[in-house]
Amino acid sequence: MNEISFIAQKLISEHSLSKDEYALLIINRNPEISEMLLSAADKERRKIYSNKIFLRGLIEISNYCKNDCLYCGIRRGNVNCSRYRLTKEDILTCAEEGYSLGFRTFVLQGGEDGYYNDDRLCDIIDSLKTKYPECAVTLSLGERSYESYKRLFDSGADRYLLRHETADETHYGKLHPDSMSYKNRIECLYNLKEIGYQTGCGFMVGSPYQTAENIAADLKFIETFSPDMCGIGPFIPHKDTPFAAERAGTPELTCFLLSVIRLIKPNILLPSTTALGTIAPNGREKGILAGANVIMPNLSPVSVRKKYELYDNKICTGEESAQCRQCLETRIKSIGFEIVNDRGDIKFI
Ligand code: 5AD
Ligand code: FES
Numbered sequence: 001m002n003e004i005s006f007i008a009q010k011l012i013s014e015h016s017l018s019k020d021e022y023a024l025l026i027i028n029r030n031p032e033i034s035e036m037l038l039s040a041a042d043k044e045r046r047k048i049y050s051n052k053i054f055l056r057g058l059i060e061i062s063n064y065c066k067n068d069c070l071y072c073g074i075r076r077g078n079v080n081c082s083r084y085r086l087t088k089e090d091i092l093t094c095a096e097e098g099y100s101l102g103f104r105t106f107v108l109q110g111g112e113d114g115y116y117n118d119d120r121l122c123d124i125i126d127s128l129k130t131k132y133p134e135c136a137v138t139l140s141l142g143e144r145s146y147e148s149y150k151r152l153f154d155s156g157a158d159r160y161l162l163r164h165e166t167a168d169e170t171h172y173g174k175l176h177p178d179s180m181s182y183k184n185r186i187e188c189l190y191n192l193k194e195i196g197y198q199t200g201c202g203f204m205v206g207s208p209y210q211t212a213e214n215i216a217a218d219l220k221f222i223e224t225f226s227p228d229m230c231g232i233g234p235f236i237p238h239k240d241t242p243f244a245a246e247r248a249g250t251p252e253l254t255c256f257l258l259s260v261i262r263l264i265k266p267n268i269l270l271p272s273t274t275a276l277g278t279i280a281p282n283g284r285e286k287g288i289l290a291g292a293n294v295i296m297p298n299l300s301p302v303s304v305r306k307k308y309e310l311y312d313n314k315i316c317t318g319e320e321s322a323q324c325r326q327c328l329e330t331r332i333k334s335i336g337f338e339i340v341n342d343r344g345d346i347k348f349i
Helices: 003-016 021-025 031-048 086-102 118-131 148-155 169-175 182-195 211-223 251-264 273-277 285-290 321-334
Strands: 053-055 057-062 105-110 136-140 160-161 198-205 228-235 337-340
Touching: 003 021, 003 031, 003 251, 021 211, 021 251, 021 337, 031 251, 031 285, 057 086, 086 105, 086 118, 086 321, 105 285, 118 136, 118 148, 148 182, 148 273, 160 228, 169 182, 182 198, 182 211, 198 251, 211 251, 211 285, 228 251, 228 273, 251 273, 251 285, 285 321, 321 337
Parallel strands: 053 337, 057 105, 105 136, 136 160, 160 198, 198 228
Antiparallel strands: none
16 A cells, blocks of 8 residues: 555544644545545445535624735725625524524624624524524624623524634734734634534635645644534635635645545534535535535525625525525435434534
8 A cells, every 4th residue: 555545544544644644645635545535534424414414594694894814805905895784683584584494503604893792692692592492503703702702602602613714823824914813713712612612613725825734734723623513615716805816725625625524523514615616516515425514505685695705706696595495405415415404413422
């Protein structure tokens, strides 16, 4: 057996590699190795989740953001971004529609918008949980204080998504303005976990300046942090950002890493992202085949969908929620998987 097959085999049997081994695996991967990891990842996933795919209804509550991340289309510095904020009533209407379509998790996602202080968010979370006690509420609202995370959790929020973006501090500095820090990001993630949230981290594949060693650090971080969820998708340039002319990440490497992450943590909740669906025809289906088990369709009102544009050409921005639900049903069935209407919590084995 050559060195790369040996490393791949080690990942399959031990669910862990050294940082150097991850880097070697990434650099020397080939279609045969990818296929081997995909089939092992598929096996692990089926042992725990069978062919079931969980849905999360994404409600994009605000595209105001105080941050200026260099990659992001809703960065503060983008004067071409037309800003909006959903009201509590808008959010409840989206949830109502989602509920009737079978969604049992609602994800409130938004930029870091001061309007959404703890009082306003607690009120919304409380209303959602009172109306839909059997549903999970996930938040994806960026960096906040320990006290804030705690208050939101005590109001009933179940999960929190905060991508770490990159586990290399120097690389982090190249993607973010000086006002943001890698240390704070990681501290937020540990705070979320300590408070009791089901916590998700994640990163972009093929972000500017990213090296195989950086990705190896991301994988090592996933091993040690052991998140319940992990969001990865290709970087896609947005025309009104400093990274407009940068190359996008590839669907191939994204799918490869989905298989690797499934093997690192077999029970992880792993979305096949909209970014992956944007960059490749049937990208989300490919992500599921590679080991993902979650899809996060958009429940935002069609009137604001185009405004929540983190990257160019995002899919599903013209579709009504019911259309996406139908479309996904067909797509998922066509590859032999099945969407289930439940909260879709992580299964402990
Ligand atoms: N391409 C791909 N993903 C992006 N995100 C932000 N901007 C882009 C982009 N241009 C991701 C970030 C963020 C998540 C909400 O979306 O990883 O955490
Ligand atoms: Fe939105 Fe297919 S999932 S149109």
